[in-house]
Amino acid sequence: MRLSNFGLRRCHYVTAWGTEHLLVPDRDSAEGRRARLHRAHPALSRRIGTVSLTVLVVALVVLVAQLAEQVTGVPVVAERVGAFVAPVHLPAWCNVALTLVTLAAGTERALRLRYSRLLDGTAG
Template identity: 65%
Template sequence: MLKEWRHRRAVQRVKPGDGRPLKRFRWWQMLTRALFHLRLMNDDGRPTVYAVDVKHQNASEGYVKAHLYLDGRHHAESKVPAVFPVLGGTVEVRTSGFGLRRCHYVTAEGAEHQLVPDPASAEGRRARLDRSHPALSRCVGFLSVIVLVIGLVLLILQLAEQVTRAPEGVAQYVGTFTSPIDLSAWANTVVGLATVAASTERALRLRYSRLLDGAAG
């Protein structure tokens, strides 16, 4: 029931578009913009092309907006998480601190299909690597998970040490814990940058784990 309520709220947030044309994706926008496409067929056999345009720089204002284009024209917009009614279903858009975590077409029957990233976007380039070099792509994805697991373990160890050493902590009940791994400030910075890079790589594939990527954020 909660999921249905959130879905209805997201649909109610959708505002009509102004009809402006969709701008081409430029290479310098790879870190600030995501662009995905969806091609559907009308009952009469004519194609209908949707595009979802998300500019991540809005996050500095406390929100991110998703824009829906229909056949190259601005059709609707909404703050994320967004749910856009489209032909035969809805397009659902969700973001994380590292990019998109969801951009899917959900049919009226409940089937889900991820939208196709624009070839010029960072997501499109990552998808091309997956098609052209699947073995390398799997290695990169596996490495991202390993980095996030290591970062999570280090975070847990540091938090446990801080909690048990607090003046009014839990040391009186469970004793003092000392982390077996003592990283310098420089090493902590490197680990932090590595976890951000790993979560960003996963976001390019619309992969998200609340435990791994959420901890990195």
């Protein structure tokens, strides 16, 4: 078993004789259904993965810009580093929608059961 910063990186069952068996998710679990989709429709699975990654990157950029604007809006910080104005201002409903889509994209990434050094850290 190898751990990442956010959970298991890899998990095998090792018998008393030292034989390793890769553990696979139950086919009726969310992870199992996602794996089945990947096996049955690999092109669709890649597209879904690409869309979820794109959503996460866009949400990160929007979040960083909004946070930078809020932080540099504080007079003491603005005097030291200047004020930052976010290039995009989303209405509240759009921020809520982006949050929900980001949650769905993050869940999809988690269901893939694939370790990514970029997304999951470098521990282990």
